[in-house]
Every structure is written in structure tokens, then in C-alpha cells.
Amino acid sequence: MNHKNTELDKVYQRIWEAIVAHKLLPGTRLKEEELCETFELSRGFVRKLLLQLSYHKLVNLVPNSGAFVAEPSPEEARDIFQARRLIEAELVRELANKCTLREKKLLQEHLEKEHQAMAQEDQSLRIRLSGEFHLLIGKLANKPVLTSFLHEIIPRSSLIVALYQRGARKAHHHGGLSCSEHNDLLDAISGHHTEQAVQLMIDHLNEIEAQLQLEPPIEETLNLKSIFAET
Template sequence: MSLETDGPGDSPHLVIYNRIWQSIAERKLRPGTRLKEEQLAEIFAVSRARVRQALSALERDGLVTLVPNRGAFVAEPSIEEARDIFFARRTIESQLVNRLCATRTPGAIARLEDHVALERDARKRGDKTDCVRLSGGFHLLIGELAGSPYLGDVLRDLVSRTSLILVMYQRRSQTDCGPDEHADIVAAIAAQDAATAMALMDHHMDHLEGTLDLDDELARQTDLKDLLQ
């Protein structure tokens, strides 16, 4: 679903959608969080019908699960979904940087370099919220600058789903990839070295996926006795 940042002229359900999407992408809303219609209606000063419209759109995009007689919950991606999402991101983002290498402009490179500088500043300040927001924003900027609205929309959804996956499966000892890997990708794009840029993006996504614990056997241990022994 293609939705721009909400503004004065946006429909109420689009405003709700975007705020929830952003909160998921920034890992403020955790997997399994209940999204109460009445509470959302009060927060956004809209009818529950508008809220339901937004929640239905979020469900179509895989970010919310609607459970009959229970309500709406932030989605909890399975291990299989996690692997599929990283496969999709690896495939799409590799092609986006390939395209950007061929079409890049000085202005595009300046925007990417400025973004990496903001990431480094956030990391230096220890601002985890900004680090998460800017890290995902880098990939969305790649999609925007590559000039593919369709792939940009697909990537937007994948980035948000990735945030849910990281909350659920990232090892506690691991942290997100720092801005240095992003800077290397930008340098390759600036040099119009498509092969290197694509390889660096693949490595970057491998690195991020490698911070996850996607052990099927561990996931199947749902008995409390087994988990506590």
C-alpha cells in the first residue's frame, strides 16, 4: 500500500495508518501489542469506522493481525516469514542500488551522505530511537532515489516488517549494523561501481539477518518446563 507522510489534507484512516506504520518501523509498537479500536478512535479523534478502515489496510500489508472476537494486534512474523522477508529485501535492494548507480546525480549522493552523517551523529549520541529510524530511512531513501515508486512502496512495507522481526528474533547481545556499512554502499554508488554496490548491499543484509536467532528447534520449545530447564 502506498501512503505518504500524513499531512493536513490526508484522509483520517491514512493518518492512522501512517502513525501506526511509523511506530512499528521505529519499534515503539512491539509484536503482539493489542490495538484497541476505542482507544485509537479517541487518540485520533475519529470514528471507529475510520479506525477499522486503517486496521484493515494494515492487515492487508501484513503489519496487523485481526482476530475475530478479540480485536487487532501488531503482527508476529513467523521464522519462515522472517527468512522470506530478508530474501525479498536482498533481491529488491540489490537491484535498486544497481539502478541508482546508473542514474545517480550529485544531488542524490549528497542526500545519501547527509543521511549517513545523521546516522553517525545519532549513534554518537546514543539515541537508539533515532538510530532505528535513520537506519530504516537509509534504505527507503535508496528506493526513492532509484526512481521506482512501485519497488519503493514494496520496500516500505518490508522495512516495517523487518522491524517486527528484529524485535522478535534479534539476539540480545546483537545491535543493528552501524552507519559504516551504509557509507560503503554510498561510496560505491558515487563511483558508479554497480557490482561492488550490489555486493555490499547483499553483505549488509546478510549481516543484519545474521543477528537473528531463527533456530526452528528453539522456536518449537513452547512448554514452560522445557524453557525453564
């Protein structure tokens, strides 16, 4: 039983990473037979996996249609970022109050990986590492309950970014901005500048949300006569 749970966790983690890296986009159908072949699993095992993904709001199970990577609504997107601001403000506050040289080094090493991914223009890896930076802050803050919530909503944040981010150029620009903001966060955390670190985290999450097109486009009144007028 323990072996089965471990195997389930491993496959769940791989799908989670694919979502965070935007390799599995919102609306993608996850066919049971393909998952069975890909991971060499039984159909019953795959169904258990899909139920777990559904429980964590990463997959929608549609009767008579199958399993699909979730497509969060704009309202859910706003709620997710509100939750992240509340949770991560407390996590960064806790870490900034007690950050040791060892914890600073761990954050620095992670940021070096982010910069390497940025330099190599590996967008999927950069996105995954960016999410993992936030999780690392939670882990080092030693607040397991809050971090478990964060572990659940960061993949949903990634789905939201994949669905609503405004254009590839802005996404690339935001990648550089994200690395810079993570550097500033590290400086504030390691320097024990607690309130500055909290505000930087809130600003950072606000900036990510600001890059999203959550409002419907404004409908322009069309003048059919002018469109089809003879010239």
C-alpha cells in the same frame, strides 16, 4: 473523501513509524477505543485503518479478541529477507549507475542524521532512520513499483528484528555496524561502482539476518536425578 484519505494516510504513517522504531512491538494489542482517543477518530475510521494495516501484514485481526501488531514466523522472516535482497540489489544497481551529486548529497545528509542518532544513543530513531535510508535509495533509483514493495516489507523487517534479534548488546553493536555499512554503500553508489554496491547491499542484508535467532534453541536432555540429587 480526499480529506479522509489524507487523514487515514497520516495516521497509518504514524503507526508505521512506531513499528519501524520498535515503539510498537510484535504482539502489542491495538485497542480501538485507545486509537479513537489518541487520534481523535471515529470507531469506523479506526476499523478502516486497522483493515489497511492488516492488508499490509502489519496487524493481525483476531475475531472476538481484537487487533494485534503482527508476529512474523521464522519462515516469513526468511522470505522477507530473501525478497529484500532481490529488490534492493536492483534498486542499488540502478542508483549506482546514475548517481548524481545531488543524490549523493541527499544520501549524505540522511547518513548524518543516522550518526547523530547513534551518538545520542537514540535507538528508536536510529532504527527508523536506517529503514528510511533503504527507502531513500529506492526513491532516488526512480523505480516506484519496486520501492512500493520495499515500503511494505521494511516495517515487517522491523517487526522481525524486534522479535528475533539476539540481545540488547548485539543490537547496539549492530547499530554501529549498520551505520558503517551504510557509509560503504554510499561510497560505492556515489563512485558508480555498481557491482560493488550490489554486493555490499546483499552483504548488509545478510548481516542483519544473521543477527536474528530464527532457529529454535537446541533442547538439552535433562537428567532429573542429577538436578535433584542431594549434595
